[in-house]
Amino acid sequence: MKTYKQPNKLGRFGEFGGMYVAETLMPILLELDESYKKIQKDKKFKRELNDLFKNYVGRPSPLYHAKNLTKYINGPKIYFKRDELNHTGAHKINNCLGQILLAKKMGKTRIIAETGAGQHGVAVSAVSAYFSMPCFIFMGSKDIERQKPNVFRMKLLGATIIPVESGSKSLKDAMNEALREWIKRCRDSAYVIGSTAGPHPYPKMVRDFQSVIGKEAREQILKVEKRLPDIVCACIGGGSNSMGLFYPFLNDKKVKLIGVEAAGEGANTKKTAATMTSANSSPGVLHGSYSYVLQNKDGQINEAHSISAGLDYPGVGPEHSYLKETKRVKYFSITDKEALNAFQLCSKLEGIIPALEPSHALAYLIKSFKNKDKNKILILNMCGRGDKDLFTAANALGVDANE
Numbered sequence: 001m002k003t004y005k006q007p008n009k010l011g012r013f014g015e016f017g018g019m020y021v022a023e024t025l026m027p028i029l030l031e032l033d034e035s036y037k038k039i040q041k042d043k044k045f046k047r048e049l050n051d052l053f054k055n056y057v058g059r060p061s062p063l064y065h066a067k068n069l070t071k072y073i074n075g076p077k078i079y080f081k082r083d084e085l086n087h088t089g090a091h092k093i094n095n096c097l098g099q100i101l102l103a104k105k106m107g108k109t110r111i112i113a114e115t116g117a118g119q120h121g122v123a124v125s126a127v128s129a130y131f132s133m134p135c136f137i138f139m140g141s142k143d144i145e146r147q148k149p150n151v152f153r154m155k156l157l158g159a160t161i162i163p164v165e166s167g168s169k170s171l172k173d174a175m176n177e178a179l180r181e182w183i184k185r186c187r188d189s190a191y192v193i194g195s196t197a198g199p200h201p202y203p204k205m206v207r208d209f210q211s212v213i214g215k216e217a218r219e220q221i222l223k224v225e226k227r228l229p230d231i232v233c234a235c236i237g238g239g240s241n242s243m244g245l246f247y248p249f250l251n252d253k254k255v256k257l258i259g260v261e262a263a264g265e266g267a268n269t270k271k272t273a274a275t276m277t278s279a280n281s282s283p284g285v286l287h288g289s290y291s292y293v294l295q296n297k298d299g300q301i302n303e304a305h306s307i308s309a310g311l312d313y314p315g316v317g318p319e320h321s322y323l324k325e326t327k328r329v330k331y332f333s334i335t336d337k338e339a340l341n342a343f344q345l346c347s348k349l350e351g352i353i354p355a356l357e358p359s360h361a362l363a364y365l366i367k368s369f370k371n372k373d374k375n376k377i378l379i380l381n382m383c384g385r386g387d388k389d390l391f392t393a394a395n396a397l398g399v400d401a402n403e
């Protein structure tokens with residue numbers, strides 16, 4: 001069996017990925033790539049990061065047998081990889097610690113980031129506070145409105161929030177503005193991208209920092225079940241929690257990998273974020289990388305839509321495009337309505353309020369595995385908790401969350 005080895009030296013996953021950026025950014029990306037290569041071999045860096053994972057984040061996150069959901073579905077035995085229990089409430093902190101520790105070693109004194117759901121923003125703010133670095137976060141004004149609890153958290157943690165009013169006023173536009181700011185301040189600032197998106201080396205670097213999820217899950221399942229899982233499933237925004245979980249299983253050909261995108265109001269409607277599963281998607285360039293994007297006939301990027309701010313992105317990390325083309329991962333999409341139902345069901349059955357993002361993966365499970373595959377084992381990445389989504393969910397359900 002051929003061992004999986006992506007990306008190549010130029011940051012390409014097959015034909016996807018690369019560095020499509022302004023000339024002024026090229027030396028900075030190359031410097032970042034070199035520094036990242038160096039710290040990968042640095043035992044002290046690894047020790048420091050592992051210590052922070054353990055004592056600051058609370059890793060390893062548990063692998064939890066969701067008995068009630070398993071019984072309800074009457075299908076595979078379901079385990080949740082509980083990254084929602086991490087400090088700051090999602091998987092995003094794994095990557096922030098890696099990137100900001102690297103920024104510190106590179107002598108950077110200031111942090112720039114973008115955020116959609118605010119989970120990445122909260123994690124960046126917390127880690128910047130930990131390292132005493134000033135932190136500037138670009139956020140679409142639509143996301144500021146729908147993720148209010150996280151905006152307040154970021155401010156408490158000392159970050160400066162910069163509202164973005166352009167375009168769809170969400171993650172895509174926040175990332176455009178953050179990239180512009182980085183071009184101006186690249187000498188003293190590190191740009192911490194929150195997903196496996198953007199130009200090389202970000203997709204690889206973010207995947208590597210997040211792969212702690214899959215490494216732990218693999219060890220944990222071997223310990224409790226004495227075998228590998230049959231199915232591994234995660235939601236896809238830019239693709240970081242899924243790549244983190246999938247990566248350590250990529251060489252296990254018998255393990256079926258499933259990525260779930262946000263269909264919004266329907267994958268083939270205009271109100272969707274299903275970057276790889278919509279009829280309106282095709283490969284193109286967005287935020288410095290060649291990958292599947294939602295675009296019109298003239299190559300203009302379409303606005304994405306999802307009830308979940310973290311999945312509301314018209315692009316996807318290039319490694320996912322490669323894994324789609326090579327068919328190693330199968331991709332599906334779930335509507336806002338289906339995700340909202342799963343959000344409620346999981347809360348009632350398991351006593352766990354999931355974020356709206358993993359609710360998409362949950363909804364896929366409920367829809368596809370009911371009364372099927374009873375002897376199989378499935379791991380789902382519970383990559384975030386639902387506290388940030390209470391107002392959005394209440395609004396969508398037509399109830400007053402303050403009552």
Ligand SMILES: Cc1ncc(COP(=O)(O)O)c(C=O)c1O
Nearest residue numbers: 119237238239240241310357384
């Ligand atoms: C809880 C949660 N899950 C998933 C995502 C989607 O991002 P990714 O695909 O990079 O994991 C986000 C993004 O903000 C998030 O907050």
